[in-house]
Amino acid sequence: MNLYHIQSNVQGVNRLASFLEDNYIGIAWSGTGDLEQTPPELWKEQLIQHYRLDETELANILATLHTFANLMQDGDYVLISDDEWTYVGDIGDYYYDDSAGTEEDLICHRRGVTWLGRIPLAELNDKVQALQNDSSILAKFEYSISQAQLDRGLAISVASEAANSPSTGVDEATIQTALHVLREALHSEEEELRIRAAAAILQYAKQ
Structure with a gap:
C-alpha cells in the first residue's frame, strides 16, 4: 500500500473542488487516449503528435502517465491540498472519461477516490509536508505509510466533523458510540485498519 500526492492545479486551473465533489483525481494529456487500451510504447508517439514538448518534458510526462495508470493501485492513498487542509483519499481504479x-x-485520465477526511496542514509531520511540497505533478511517499501518521489527523477530523454536524440524522448516543469504536480501532497495529475505521465513522456521521 502506497501514498501519493497529486497536484490539483491542472493546466493552470485549480481542480480541487471538482476532485472533492466528484470523487476523483486526474491528470492532463488526454490526447494519448485510454492508457489501458493504448500500448505504453505508443504513448510517446501520441504525446509528440498532440503536444509540443522538449525531451525533458516528454520524459517527465511519460513517467507521470506510467505512475498514474500502472503503479498506482486500488487501495493506495492520495493527498491533495489547499492553503489550510490536506484531504486524504482511498484510490480506486484507473478509467478514461472523454465524454x-x-x-x-479537460481531464480524461482519472481514478475514482473515496475521500476519507481532511487534516490541517499544520498537523502533518515533516515527511508528509515534504511530500506535499514536491513540485512534481504526482509524487510518491518514499517511506512506509505508517510513517505518514495520517490516522492521527483523521481521528481529529472525524471527531470534529461528527461533533459539529447538526444535520447528520444520527443521534448523539450513536455518534458517541461510533467514536468510541473509532478510538479503539485506532489502537490497531494495522495502519490500513486505523485509516479505514476513521473513514467509516466520518462517512456514517455525514449521512
Whole structure:
C-alpha cells in the first residue's frame, strides 16, 4: 500500500473542488487516449503528435502517465491540498472519461477516490509536508505509510466533523458510540485498519 500526492492545479486551473465533489483525481494529456487500451510504447508517439514538448518534458510526462495508470493501485492513498487542509483519499481504479471531449484543458485520465477526511496542514509531520511540497505533478511517499501518521489527523477530523454536524440524522448516543469504536480501532497495529475505521465513522456521521 502506497501514498501519493497529486497536484490539483491542472493546466493552470485549480481542480480541487471538482476532485472533492466528484470523487476523483486526474491528470492532463488526454490526447494519448485510454492508457489501458493504448500500448505504453505508443504513448510517446501520441504525446509528440498532440503536444509540443522538449525531451525533458516528454520524459517527465511519460513517467507521470506510467505512475498514474500502472503503479498506482486500488487501495493506495492520495493527498491533495489547499492553503489550510490536506484531504486524504482511498484510490480506486484507473478509467478514461472523454465524454466532454479530449481538449488539453479537460481531464480524461482519472481514478475514482473515496475521500476519507481532511487534516490541517499544520498537523502533518515533516515527511508528509515534504511530500506535499514536491513540485512534481504526482509524487510518491518514499517511506512506509505508517510513517505518514495520517490516522492521527483523521481521528481529529472525524471527531470534529461528527461533533459539529447538526444535520447528520444520527443521534448523539450513536455518534458517541461510533467514536468510541473509532478510538479503539485506532489502537490497531494495522495502519490500513486505523485509516479505514476513521473513514467509516466520518462517512456514517455525514449521512
